[in-house]
Amino acid sequence: MQELEKQLEVAPEPTEVGRARRWVRAQLERGRAAPACPDESQRDILVLLVSELVTNAVVHTGRPAVLRLSACGRRPGRNVPVRLEVVDDSSSAPRPRRAEGEDTGGRGLELVDVLADRWGWQVEGRGKRVWCELDCAPSGPPAPGQRSEAGVQVPAGY
Numbered sequence: 001m002q003e004l005e006k007q008l009e010v011a012p013e014p015t016e017v018g019r020a021r022r023w024v025r026a027q028l029e030r031g032r033a034a035p036a037c038p039d040e041s042q043r044d045i046l047v048l049l050v051s052e053l054v055t056n057a058v059v060h061t062g063r064p065a066v067l068r069l070s071a072c073g074r075r076p077g078r079n080v081p082v083r084l085e086v087v088d089d090s091s092s093a094p095r096p097r098r099a100e101g102e103d104t105g106g107r108g109l110e111l112v113d114v115l116a117d118r119w120g121w122q123v124e125g126r127g128k129r130v131w132c133e134l135d136c137a138p139s140g141p142p143a144p145g146q147r148s149e150a151g152v153q154v155p156a157g158y
Contacts, residue, residue, distance in 0.1 A: 005068070005069070005070040005071075006027050006068070006069050006070075007066055007067060007068045007069070008020060008023050008024075008066070008067045009064065009065075009066055010054055010057065010058065010064060010065045010066065010067055010086075011064055012057075012058055012061070012062050012063050012064055012065075013058065014055075014058060014059075016054065016058055017051055017054050017055050017058060020050050020051070020054040020067050021047050021050055021051050021054075023067070024046060024047055024050045024067070024069055024084075025043065025047050027069055028043045028046065028069075029043075038071075038080070038082055038134070038136030038137070039136070039137065042082075042134060042136045042137070045115050045134060046082060046084065046134055046136075048111070048115065049084055049111075049112060049115055049116060049132055049134065050067065050069075050084055052108040052109070052111050052112050053067070053084060053086040053108075053112065053130055053132065054067060054086060055108060056086070056094060056108050056109070056130070057086045057088045057090075057130070060090075060092070060094075061088050061089075061090035061092065063088050063089055063090055063127075064088070064089075065086050065087060065088040066085075066086070066087045066088075067084070067085070067086050068083075068084070068085040068086075068087070069082070069083070069084055070082070070083045070085075071083070071136075079135035079136055079137050080135070080136050080137070081117075081133045081134070081135055081136070082133065082134050082135075082136050083131060083132070083133045084131065084132050084133075084134075085129050085130070085131040086129070086130050086131075087124050087127065087128070087129045087130075088127050088128065089125070089126050089127035090127050090128065091123075091126060091127060091128065092128075093121065093128065094109060094121050094128075094130050095109075096109040096110060096113065097109070097110075098110075112132050115134070116132035116133060116134055117133055117134055117135045118132065118133045119131065119132035119133070120132075
């Protein structure tokens, strides 16, 4: 069941990266009461992932893009995958680069690879969709029968 699914159109301007970060944080904050909500540190990671994906779209394509955020509902005993997608109309494949020492760029997809649980890309019409997922433990108390962060099992019927 889809709990959260939103999208934002992004213009091909560097200032849009900050707007995308603020937008995704606001969407995650609004959804805090929903079972799909990640905790604060996971929200920070998602905001950083958005920053990298949108920066890549804005800098490397120079074309408008669409940022999508989706999260599925809570699954007993399992984390909730939160998915970020950036769709643009550039057919150029994303290319991970290896930044050296003082380079000011080239670390974006490396960060996505390290921070996300999964990421990839696929052809979308004339362009592409670059996506990543983060498996988030929902905030709030664990469901009955699950272990809390401290490792304490919450009894059924709690």
